[in-house]
Amino acid sequence: MAHLTSHHTLPPFPDDIETAPLVSVSFSKLENNDDQASEDFFKASKELGFFYLDFLGSELGETIVKEAEQLNKVQKEFFALPNEVKDVYGRPHLHPFYAYRYTETEGKDENGQQLRNANYNLRKDDILGQCERLACHQLILEHQELFEKYVRHCRAAVNVLLSHLNKQLELPEGTLLNLHRIEERSGDHVRFTQNLPHEFNEDRARRAEHTDFGSLTVLFNWLGGLQIRKPNTEDDWVYVKPIPGSCIVNLGDAMVKFTAGILRSNIHRVVPAPSTQSHLTRNSLVFFTRPEDKVILKRLKGGIIDKQPRSNENEDDEEEMTSHEWIMKRGTGQLPGIFTSKGFEGRTYDAPAHIAPSVSIPA
Numbered sequence: 001m002a003h004l005t006s007h008h009t010l011p012p013f014p015d016d017i018e019t020a021p022l023v024s025v026s027f028s029k030l031e032n033n034d035d036q037a038s039e040d041f042f043k044a045s046k047e048l049g050f051f052y053l054d055f056l057g058s059e060l061g062e063t064i065v066k067e068a069e070q071l072n073k074v075q076k077e078f079f080a081l082p083n084e085v086k087d088v089y090g091r092p093h094l095h096p097f098y099a100y101r102y103t104e105t106e107g108k109d110e111n112g113q114q115l116r117n118a119n120y121n122l123r124k125d126d127i128l129g130q131c132e133r134l135a136c137h138q139l140i141l142e143h144q145e146l147f148e149k150y151v152r153h154c155r156a157a158v159n160v161l162l163s164h165l166n167k168q169l170e171l172p173e174g175t176l177l178n179l180h181r182i183e184e185r186s187g188d189h190v191r192f193t194q195n196l197p198h199e200f201n202e203d204r205a206r207r208a209e210h211t212d213f214g215s216l217t218v219l220f221n222w223l224g225g226l227q228i229r230k231p232n233t234e235d236d237w238v239y240v241k242p243i244p245g246s247c248i249v250n251l252g253d254a255m256v257k258f259t260a261g262i263l264r265s266n267i268h269r270v271v272p273a274p275s276t277q278s279h280l281t282r283n284s285l286v287f288f289t290r291p292e293d294k295v296i297l298k299r300l301k302g303g304i305i306d307k308q309p310r311s312n313e314n315e316d317d318e319e320e321m322t323s324h325e326w327i328m329k330r331g332t333g334q335l336p337g338i339f340t341s342k343g344f345e346g347r348t349y350d351a352p353a354h355i356a357p358s359v360s361i362p363a
């Protein structure tokens, strides 16, 4: 059978380490409004906030998988460009968030260039021509059609997920979809990520801990390295094994705020790939969906959310922040720390100034 993905070209994920208990939800079943799949998805969204979305057997799903493979090739080509070429699209001069961002790491490549871990955030509104486009490299423009299809397809899949959540939360029809209209300005973006092999380092692992800021994240990775913290533990981290044909979906802070904590945005981080894969450079491809820029991040009215207890008497008086403000503050380190359903968690991390363009500043 022809391979749909390139996972088989890489050393296998080890079979002797504990992995995260993500359930697998069939996208094709969700498309066909299967009740059991819908309930399984809702349960996973409440309990772990992470699940595999199995795209096999769905036309849209398999298209997304193929496009992710193509974009993975593009990102490798992009990261292989000379540093000074990539720096043209770097922050802070291009944009504080939608830009190429890196941290230097030990060693030089064969051309004597300093090695870097990096990511590159490409805005949905740039890709779809919905705003004045930020400068980007010719390579990105050459693949404009692929980017546009990928964004539209990921958004179509996300809309299926939002519709099921809407139904399970018993919200008035279209509530969640109306907060995520593709044609409106939002913080949705495609992220390229590249990390070079390195020894596990506790401090670096801690700095990488984060929740995602937005609504739903569609993640493709090819090597292990993503870890989630087991719910109700202080520090028990387990690897998420990549599954060919599935993406990993996780819920972000906005969904916690909208549902007054019914849904879960789980803490996660990226550390070196495990044993058999640890010598390889690791790439991941992320599509972040976020509420429209103008949406205020607070509990929605209606359905089972109305039955959720208030977290404190002053919940209604708390400072209201729009999705755009939240993303920019969180994305540039002005609101550091780990956000959970109970608010910000105790252990916070302030980015030292010297690693300002750090890829450790999360999501």
Ligand SMILES: O=C(O)CCC(=O)C(=O)O
Binding pocket: 191, 193, 212, 219, 220, 221, 225, 226, 268, 269, 270, 283, 284, 285, 286, 362, 363
């Ligand atoms: O690289 C990965 O597998 C996860 C990346 C991630 O969590 C993020 O970019 O927010």
Ligand SMILES: [Fe+2]
Binding pocket: 210, 211, 212, 268, 363
């Ligand atoms: Fe993340």
